[in-house]
Amino acid sequence: MAPGALRLSRAIRFAPLVVFLAIVAALVWRLATPVDTNVHSTLEGRAIPAFKLAQILPDKPPLSSADLATGQPHLVNVFASWCVPCVTEVKVLQELKDSGVHVEGIAIRDRAPDLESFLAANGDPYERIGDDPQSKVQISLGSSGVPESFVVDGNGIIRFQQIGPIEASEVPMILSKLEQAR
Amino acid sequence: MKRLLLVFALLAAQPLYADSNLPPAYWSDRQLPNPKQEAEAQSLMEQIRCLVCQGQSIADSDAELAGDMRDLVRRRIAAGEKPDAIRAWLIQRYGTWISYKPTTEPAAWPLWLAPLALLLIGAWLIRRRIRLRRDR
Numbered sequence: 001m002a003p004g005a006l007r008l009s010r011a012i013r014f015a016p017l018v019v020f021l022a023i024v025a026a027l028v029w030r031l032a033t034p035v036d037t038n039v040h041s042t043l044e045g046r047a048i049p050a051f052k053l054a055q056i057l058p059d060k061p062p063l064s065s066a067d068l069a070t071g072q073p074h075l076v077n078v079f080a081s082w083c084v085p086c087v088t089e090v091k092v093l094q095e096l097k098d099s100g101v102h103v104e105g106i107a108i109r110d111r112a113p114d115l116e117s118f119l120a121a122n123g124d125p126y127e128r129i130g131d132d133p134q135s136k137v138q139i140s141l142g143s144s145g146v147p148e149s150f151v152v153d154g155n156g157i158i159r160f161q162q163i164g165p166i167e168a169s170e171v172p173m174i175l176s177k178l179e180q181a182r
Numbered sequence: 183m184k185r186l187l188l189v190f191a192l193l194a195a196q197p198l199y200a201d202s203n204l205p206p207a208y209w210s211d212r213q214l215p216n217p218k219q220e221a222e223a224q225s226l227m228e229q230i231r232c233l234v235c236q237g238q239s240i241a242d243s244d245a246e247l248a249g250d251m252r253d254l255v256r257r258r259i260a261a262g263e264k265p266d267a268i269r270a271w272l273i274q275r276y277g278t279w280i281s282y283k284p285t286t287e288p289a290a291w292p293l294w295l296a297p298l299a300l301l302l303i304g305a306w307l308i309r310r311r312i313r314l315r316r317d318r
Contacts, residue, residue: 039233042277082202109202109246134207135250142275144233145247 038163041142041150048076048156049140053130056112057119063104063130069156073181075101075174076150077126078138080108081118083146089165090122096171097125101178105129108138108146149174153181201246209256210249216260223256226265229282230255230272239282 043049048065055062068074077093079086097103105126107115110133119126132138141150144163151160151174159181166174214220227241234245240252258268272280284290 037236039236039276039279042273042275080202109204109250111203114203133204134253135247136254138247139251139254139272140275144276 039142039144040163041158041161043142043158044161046158048150048152048158049137051130051137051140053106053132053137056107056110056115056129056131060126061128063106063128065156067104067128068152069154071154072102073154073159073178074104074152075178076104076106076152078106078108078141078143078146078148078150080110080146081114082110083108085165086147087118087122089147090119090125092166092168092171093125094123095168096166096174099175101175102127106132106137108132108135151177151181157181206246206249207253209253209260211252212256214256214260219259220256222265223252223259226259226268227252227255230269231280231282233276233280 048068050065052064052066053062063076068076075093075096077089079089093103103125105128107129110131115129130137141158143150143161147165149162149166150158151162153159160177162170162174214223224241228239230240230251232238232240232243232245232248232251234247235243238248240248240255255268259265269281269283278285278287284293286294
């Protein structure tokens with residue numbers, strides 16, 4: 001056998017071990033630092049798509065994109081009465097409202113009686129609530145679930161997207177995002 | 183025993199609460215009357231990823247949001263919109279993640295180049311083999 005062949009075969013003999021170790025290393029690394037499986041909206045920094053949602057509750061004005069470009073920052077909350085994490089989040093939204101934040105709601109696939117009892121039981125921080133029965137506006141916002149919140153500045157530009165409920169510990173962060181959007 | 187089973191059955195039914203009380207959107211599980219449009223919608227729905235069940239296409243997923251997206255796709259196709267325009271509209275919102283069809287952006291180049299690279303490596307290995315055998 002040629003000397004070149006011997007060298008090659010030795011390298012090849014260890015190749016499976018090297019490949020195996022590389023796979024193990026990759027798996028360990030991925031287990032230690034899990035991927036972010038959230039799908040973020042790509043609309044951050046861009047104008048909120050135009051929409052005009054219908055009224056769902058008789059005593060609550062409906063929401064349209066024109067209500068957001070009023071010179072004041074808004075927190076647009078995508079929620080639903082059937083969404084379990086929304087129950088705890090609504091209390092945090094109340095806290096934000098008490099510190100002067102304009103909280104607006106988009107109710108996903110909701111029914112008026114369900115929504116009414118949800119708000120009666122958990123509190124109602126919303127200035128307006130729009131009815132999105134087929135998730136149309138949710139999809140046009142690049143939102144992938146409930147709850148989600150968007151910080152929209154006074155010119156109607158989306159400045160920040162929160163995926164999942166706003167935790168009590170995240171209130172200062174949200175307030176600073178709203179302050180930056182001023 | 184029967185009562186215990188019932189309790190377990192109720193426990194297993196808990197995920198039902200994670201869904202809304204509204205019926206599925208009209209076009210979510212209904213074919214368009216025009217077969218050509220339905221075929222267009224179907225092929226697009228098979229290439230759009232579900233946001234809830236992230237390994238599935240919206241054509242396969244039972245999630246409500248996937249149903250609403252099928253409704254959106256069918257309505258737009260029925261209104262005469264081209265599938266590529268609908269795909270672009272979704273990519274504009276969710277990024278290239280939403281589409282199973284690989285794009286031509288630089289991040290996807292390895293994907294396009296890999297088959298070529300593997301062919302070249304294979305050819306090189308075979309050539310080497312033949313040479314070694316000739317040397318023997």
